[in-house]
Amino acid sequence: MKNKINNSSKEITENSQLPAAHAMLYAIGMKKSDFCKAQVGIVSNWYEGNPCNIHLNQLSKKIKSSVISNGLIGIQITTIGVSDGITMGTSGMKYSLPSRELIADSIETAIQSHFYDGVIAIPGCDKNITGVLLGILRLNKPSIIVYGGSISSGSYQGKKLDIISSFEALGKKKSGKITEKEYINIIKKSCPGPGACGGMYTANTMSSALEAMGIMLPYSSSFPSTSKEKKEECKIVSYYIKKLLKKGIKPKHIITKRSIENGIKLAISLGGSTNLVLHMLAISKAANIDFSLTHFQKISEKTPVIGNLKPSGNFLMEDIHNHIGGMPVIIKYLIQKGILSGHCLTITGKTLYENVKNAPDLDFNKQIIYPIENPIQKNGHIKILYGNIATEGSVAKITGKEGKFFRGKAIVFNSEEEANQYIINNQLFPNTVIVIRYVGPIGGPGMPEMLKPTSYIMGSGLGKKIALITDGRFSGGSHGFVVGHITPEAQLGGTIAIIENGDSIEIDAENNVINLEIEENEINSRKNRWKAPLLKINQGYLYKYAKMVSSASQGCIT
Structure with a gap:
């Protein structure tokens, strides 16, 4: 059979010496006719204790339905997460960064032990995002990451709120700048629903970087968590995982030194988080790519900051979607200006530039993104x-x-x-x-x-x-x-x-x-x-x- 795409799962399904394994596959609902189909592990960081993650199981179910309709077997898997917002300032925050390694270990374990052919991962918070990428790089099987999406902004007294508003409100209350009533209302209204923290904090920093690195579909980083576009992304992702399986395109074909540089440049241009450094060093190691703090410094020195985004600026990820048209608009602009390389392979099977060439041109009127010729800062903010x-x-x-x-x-x-x-x-x-x-x-x-x-x-x-x-x-x-x-x-x-x-x-x-x-x-x-x-x-x-x-x-x- 040509273009066979169940090269891993056949180690189980086509091995007549594994009757107990076959019995268990029948027990989960598979039919004999399913044994020749490729199996895709659909991994989400779903849990109910965090707005960044609470909706991921819904997205996972939509993806599974899409995978099945495309003639593949979808197996839902959940791994852990830690809420940075809830644990911040407590002993629980000690588990946040270490959770990245547990996520990677658990994905490697679940996928490798069961011989699944590919992976679709659905992370929410920032350690989720890097953890799933570390896992799929170790596996090096055809894989796609679908970002859970950013939260909508809150509002109080005509001002937009987000999670940092609640943290800073305590300092304002203690210094007498706001009343107790204002303080309580800010907290109540800062996080109105599901999705990752709304500014260019670490989750959105890493999702933006990963889209520029080509391991996410175009627009994945900027589609809001509850948008119709995010639901549509879940429907079409099965087409691309099947394409990757057929073509044999794996994460290490996509995550290269040049694509990592693209991710870092985009994140710096948007004023992203310092956690980018820790995560990119770990990603480089998992991809067997030589990358160090010296490389970061050289990139930052040559990359202007053009994103007027929180915490240092005024806007949120939802504004990139609502007022600019999405992350591909920014990526296209940075390619045109010679900041990003458009030649890198992506999970669509096309280059990064081919993915974004038809995106609208960047509109600077909203002052969300500044032109390269008049940047917020001439070189990067990460030093x-x-x-x-x-x-x-x-x-x-x-x-x-x-x-x-x-x-x-x-x-x-x-x-x-x-x-x-x-x-x-x-x-x-x-x-x-x-x-x-x-x-x-x-x-x-x-x-x-x-x-x-x-x-x-x-x-x-x-x-x-x-x-x-x-x-x-x-x-x-x-x-x-x-x-x-x-x-x-x-x-x-x-x-x-x-x-x-x-x-x-x-x-x-x-x-x-x-x-x-x-x-x-x-x-x-x-x-x-x-x-x-x-x-x-x-x-x-x-x-x-x-x-x-x-x-x-x-x-x-x-």
């Missing part, structure tokens, strides 16, 4: 800083609104909880560098996001007057003068571990430098006196993660 605090690198998100140089006196905290308490009690002073340490991938463990402290600072109106540095990481919703991913982390004896209250710290985003301004012999003396604290966890998954995880500069892979 890779080195210095005696970060000898192996750190990641800053500097849009220019906060300035590009900061010098201040350190106030040091050995946990996020201590820092949050300090900030929320309004004990803030200008020209301060807040240091939050022992929250790295090992010391955390799990490298939790520091959205609460950055939101409190921004909400109090001190975003330009206070810097925050950490060996943890930041949410895509974080903004302000912030530097994270400091390596070596404190738990491993990095310089951040020996910073003391009152020390002067210099952050120079022009020259990409972060330094503790004390004598080198004093640094060495303090390091000689330093002793590593015990790990905070001594059993369970986080303990295993802390023992296995690489540094942030290597992507926190296990």
Whole structure:
């Protein structure tokens, strides 16, 4: 039989020595005539505890129906997720980044053990997105990712709201800028339904990047979660998975160094999250592609920021869909301007440019996207800083609104909880560098996001007057003068571990430098006196993660 597309599943279905396996396939509803059909694992990160994920099972069912109508067998599978918004600022956030590895492991396990021929993955939140891509890269079977879509905006007193509005509302309430009633109403109205957080936070950063990388269908990143277009995408995806099966096109044909560069450039041009760095390093490793922090720096230096999108700008992903016409419009523009390469293969079987060439031309009148000739910032907002605090690198998100140089006196905290308490009690002073340490991938463990402290600072109106540095990481919703991913982390004896209250710290985003301004012999003396604290966890998954995880500069892979 020509163009046979059940090359993996036939190891089970066409093996007469596996009667129990065949009996179980009959038990799930398969017929003898189904045994020759290709089997597609339809993996979603569905669970009811998070708006980003609550609707994914509905999308999965639509995809399964489409797969069956196209002569394939669809097998629904669910994997885990962690709500960053719910766990933020709690010990639960320690599980967020590690969940990425569990997602990848579970997809690899379920698909490989059952010999499915292909994968359609339906992620919601950002660790979902990267986790499913890591899994399908390991498998390297024909695969497509369907993004769950972005949430609609909320509204209160004529102003658009999103999840970051609720975080920053606490800082505003504590500083007397809003009343208790206004505070409660903002919280109630920030998240009106299903979908991933609405700004250019990490979920939308990664979905945009993956569309530019060619592993999603055109428009997947910008179709809203509840839109008719998202439902239509679920109906047509089976046509493309069957095409990939027939042509033998696999993820590693699509995820190349050039396509990764495309994803990074698009994300930077839109003002995306610093988590992009961790995730792209991990994706590169899974695809066996040489990629480092140095590559990021070179790309960022040459990529202008043109997206006026939250958290640093004014607009949401829904505005890209409603007012611009979708992500392909932006991708087409960046190809025309020579920022992106249009020659990369995508899951449609066509090149990236072929996918978007018929998209409308970009309309700048809404000021959602700025022209390359008049960008928001001439080069990227993601800065890779080195210095005696970060000898192996750190990641800053500097849009220019906060300035590009900061010098201040350190106030040091050995946990996020201590820092949050300090900030929320309004004990803030200008020209301060807040240091939050022992929250790295090992010391955390799990490298939790520091959205609460950055939101409190921004909400109090001190975003330009206070810097925050950490060996943890930041949410895509974080903004302000912030530097994270400091390596070596404190738990491993990095310089951040020996910073003391009152020390002067210099952050120079022009020259990409972060330094503790004390004598080198004093640094060495303090390091000689330093002793590593015990790990905070001594059993369970986080303990295993802390023992296995690489540094942030290597992507926190296990």
